Amino acid sequence: MKKRIYETIIIIIGNFILALGLCAFITPVGLITGGASGIGIAIKSLMNINISYTVYAINIIMFIIGYFYFGKKFATGTLLSTFLYPTFLAVLEKVPQLQNITNDVLLSTLYAGLCIGLGLGLVLRVGASTGGMDIPPLIINKKTGISIAWLINIFDCIILVFQVVFCPITIEQVLYGITVVIITTIVMDKVIMLGETKVQVTIISPKWQEIRKIVFDDINRGCTLLNVTTGYYQKNQFAVMSVVSKRELHLLNEMILNIDPTAFIISNETHSVKGRGFTLPSIDL
Numbered sequence: 154m155k156k157r158i159y160e161t162i163i164i165i166i167g168n169f170i171l172a173l174g175l176c177a178f179i180t181p182v183g184l185i186t187g188g189a190s191g192i193g194i195a196i197k198s199l200m201n202i203n204i205s206y207t208v209y210a211i212n213i214i215m216f217i218i219g220y221f222y223f224g225k226k227f228a229t230g231t232l233l234s235t236f237l238y239p240t241f242l243a244v245l246e247k248v249p250q251l252q253n254i255t256n257d258v259l260l261s262t263l264y265a266g267l268c269i270g271l272g273l274g275l276v277l278r279v280g281a282s283t284g285g286m287d288i289p290p291l292i293i294n295k296k297t298g299i300s301i302a303w304l305i306n307i308f309d310c311i312i313l314v315f316q317v318v319f320c321p322i323t324i325e326q327v328l329y330g331i332t333v334v335i336i337t338t339i340v341m342d343k344v345i346m347l348g349e350t351k352v353q354v355t356i357i358s359p360k361w362q363e364i365r366k367i368v369f370d371d372i373n374r375g376c377t378l379l380n381v382t383t384g385y386y387q388k389n390q391f392a393v394m395s396v397v398s399k400r401e402l403h404l405l406n407e408m409i410l411n412i413d414p415t416a417f418i419i420s421n422e423t424h425s426v427k428g429r430g431f432t433l434p435s436i437d438l
Contacts, residue, residue: 159279160279160280160281161233163275163276163278163279164233164234164237164275164276164279164281165233165237166275167234167271167272167273167274167275167276168233168234168237168238168241168272168276168283169237169241169272170268170271170272170275171238171241171268171269171272171273171276171283172238172241172242172244172245172272173241173245173251173268173272174264174265174266174267174268174269174271174272175190175204175242175245175265175269176242176245176246176248176251177245177251177254177264177268178254178255178261178262178264178265178268179194179261179265179333180194180204180246181251181252181253181254181256181261182255182256182258182261183322183326184258184261184262184265184326184329184330184333185313185316185317185320185322185326185327185329185330185333186265186269186313186330186333186334187286187308187309187310187312187313187334188283188285188286188287188309188312189207189208189211189212189215189285189286190204190208190242191309191312191313191315191316192207192211192286192312192315193205193206193207193208193211194316194320195312195315195316195319195320198316198319198320198321199319203243203246204242204246205239205240205242205243205246206239206243208238208239208242208285209236209239211285211286212234212235212236212238212239212284212285213235215235215284215285215286215287215288215289216228216231216232216235216284216288218288218292219231219284219288219291219292222288222291222292222295223291223295227282230280230281230282231281231282231283231284231288233281234276234281234282234283234284235284235285238283238284238285258325258326258329259329261329262329262332262333262336263336265333265336265337266332266333266334266335266336266337266339266340267336267340269333269337269340269341270336270337270338270339270340270341270343270344271340271341271344273337273341273344274340274341274342274343274344274345274347275344277341277345278344278345278347286308286312287305289304289308290304290305290307290308309334313327313330313331313334316330346424350399350422350423350424351396351397351398351399351422351423351426352396352397352398352399352402352420352421352422352423353394353395353396353420353421353422353423354394354395354396354397354402354405354418354419354420355379355392355393355394355418355419355421356392356393356394356409356416356417356418356419357381357383357390357392357416357417357419358393358409358412358413358415358416358417359388359390359413360412360413360416361378361390361391361392361393363412363413364393364409364412364413364416365378365393367405367408367409367412368393368395368405371404371408372395372397372401372404372405372408374395374396374397374401375395376393376394376395377393377394377395378391378392378393378394379391379392379393379394380392396423396426402420406418
């Protein structure tokens, strides 16, 4: 129950930030963007229909399509965002203060990308979906096997072109719009992996017993012993493999080199660590 409440709160916050990015930084300066919001911007330019109404319609249609293609489990993760995002849009569109935060197009571009990327990243981080125009790429991927990331980018480019054709915008605005999409992608990836990045360390040394001991006693991490054969002398021995945080890496390196200055240490950044000591409670070592 606690996990569900936490995830629901994150989805609400993510959708609010997503809507804030559009209402405060995209529409006031006439930028363009991808997704259902981009279609909403184009339709507003053509017919003067509120963006939130268009997003409501697209999200509901795509939700129904997604339900038939992917079933109840997918629909459950999409339902909240389907209605939350356009609702937040409808509310924030009517807040006049958001229209005057900045008239600087570059600042608006940067903060639009930050807000949209942060909002999307938070929603995706808890395994939910923002629905809308994310669903057609998922369907095509299921049918063809083409990369989802590529398909989402293709759909976003099509929506950007749609806005270029139907909205009275300049080439400069198009370039800013592309920048928004790029910043959004970078921020979204960083938010999804925030706090997940660790360092995998593999140490090859004849003093593996002492190194194993400091990993347990001084770093308070677990480790795995790997059977290895050295290349030059062809001796069979153990290598010590452990996963530590970036803060712990420097201390571990110093301790290893104090034990064996000739130790061979390999450090690799890893982006998802599950298990005891990370996602499960530590045990008394």
